[in-house]
Amino acid sequence: MPQAPIGPKDTLGYIYYKTYTEEARDDTPHQPVWGLKQKDTFVEFGACRDWYLGSFPPGEVNRQRARTHEGLYRAYIVGEANTRAANHQIVREWRIMVRERADWEKYRERLLKQVQDFEQMKSAFTEEKAAFEAEKKSEEWGHEGLKNKMHAAEELLSKERAKWKKVYLKKTINACMLCVPKLPTLRLRLPL
Secondary structure: OOOOOOOOOOHHHHHHHOOOOOOOOOOOOOOOOOOOOOOOOOOHHHHHHHHHOOOOOOOHHHHHHHHOHHHHHHHHHHHHHHHHHHHHHHHHHHHHHHHHHHHHHHHHHHHHHHHHHHHHHHHHHHHHHHHHHHHHHHHHHHHHHHHHHHHHHHHHEEEEEEHHHHHHHHHHHHHHHOOOOOOOOOOOOOOO
16 A cells, blocks of 8 residues: 655654555564653553554554455454453453462461471470480489499498308307317318
8 A cells, every 4th residue: 555655744653654665674673663751651641642553563554554444343343352352361360360379378378387386396396305315314324323333232232241151150150169068189160
């Protein structure tokens, strides 16, 4: 379709689209001429119009321009129906995603609480284990100490018993000697 000549009121954006040809700029990147500024928001009509007019590359603008009125109408209806259906699905998935996010946050909170409880139980267990080890060590040392004392007492008792037996035998022999008349030639020997 032949382009209209550049008019005196044409903006840089209009000129950009009017001067586009397939042959001259086939692989050139699309660089829209926008009057948008970083502070602009899409609440203002001018910024929205400027964005909308500059967002499509010239090849697409020419393709749409080449359509018939019926073709544009059909493309609009199909596109609008698809956009609304996609928006509906996005809203449905958004609600599901929000619910899943809320469930995940609850699960995360539960998990963090469980980790905190585990850390507390772990530190309590470590303290109890240290106390148990200390008590076990003192019991083992006490047990070993008592065992050693018992062996020492048994040895002392066996020595004292041996002494007592000697003394007892001597006294018994002496007492028996007093009771028995003395024989001159006979000497009694008892093992000591």
